[in-house]
Amino acid sequence: MMNTTHAAMGVALAAPLAVVAPELAPVAALPGLAGGVFPDLDLLSGQHRRTLHFPVYYSVAALGASALALVVGGSAALAAAFFLLSAALHCVTDAAGGGLELRPWEATDDRGVYVHPAKRWVRPRRWIRYDGAPEDLLLVGLFSLPGLLLFDGVVRQLTVVGLALSVVYVAVRKRLPELETRYLR
Structure with a gap:
C-alpha cells in the first residue's frame, strides 16, 4: 500500500475521538498519521518491511501505551x-499488499512483511495488488473521509495533500521502475 494510505488509516483510527472527545482528536490524529508513515522510513535502509516493520512488537507496545x-x-x-x-x-496491513519486487504487479516476490519473533517473512496476500494500484487509490480515498469530514486545520490539510500525492503516484507508478533503472543505477 502507498504510504499515504497508511497515513490516512492512522488518522481514521482517531475518528471516534472526533465525536466523543473532540478536544483530544488532533492529539491522536497527528501521531496516528505519523505512526502510519514511520515504518516506511526503512526504505532508506535497503531492507524495506524488515528494519522498521515490527507487526508484533508495535502491537504489544500499542496495547501497553493504550492501557x-x-x-x-x-x-x-x-x-x-x-x-x-x-x-x-x-505493518499488519502491508501483508495485504504485494511483495517487495521492483514491479510488484508481476507478483514474483513472496516477502510481505518480516515477523521478527518468528524470524520469517509473511507472504503478501495481494488484496491490494501493489502500492499505487487503482484499488489502493480507492482505499486511500475511503480512509481519507474522516480526515476530510471530521477534522479541520492541519489534519484536514495533510489529508488533502495526501490525497493529491496519491493521485499523482498512482498515475506514474508503473513508470517508476523504468525511470529507476534508467537514471538511478
Missing part, C-alpha cells in the same frame, strides 16, 4: 498510543 493512556491519561500517553497503534496497523 497507560486509559489509566493515567494525558496527551503524551494518548499520542504514543495512537502512534504505536497506527505503526502496528501499517
Whole structure:
C-alpha cells in the first residue's frame, strides 16, 4: 500500500475521538498519521518491511501505551498510543499488499512483511495488488473521509495533500521502475 494510505488509516483510527472527545482528536490524529508513515522510513535502509516493520512488537507496545493512556491519561500517553497503534496497523496491513519486487504487479516476490519473533517473512496476500494500484487509490480515498469530514486545520490539510500525492503516484507508478533503472543505477 502507498504510504499515504497508511497515513490516512492512522488518522481514521482517531475518528471516534472526533465525536466523543473532540478536544483530544488532533492529539491522536497527528501521531496516528505519523505512526502510519514511520515504518516506511526503512526504505532508506535497503531492507524495506524488515528494519522498521515490527507487526508484533508495535502491537504489544500499542496495547501497553493504550492501557497507560486509559489509566493515567494525558496527551503524551494518548499520542504514543495512537502512534504505536497506527505503526502496528501499517505493518499488519502491508501483508495485504504485494511483495517487495521492483514491479510488484508481476507478483514474483513472496516477502510481505518480516515477523521478527518468528524470524520469517509473511507472504503478501495481494488484496491490494501493489502500492499505487487503482484499488489502493480507492482505499486511500475511503480512509481519507474522516480526515476530510471530521477534522479541520492541519489534519484536514495533510489529508488533502495526501490525497493529491496519491493521485499523482498512482498515475506514474508503473513508470517508476523504468525511470529507476534508467537514471538511478
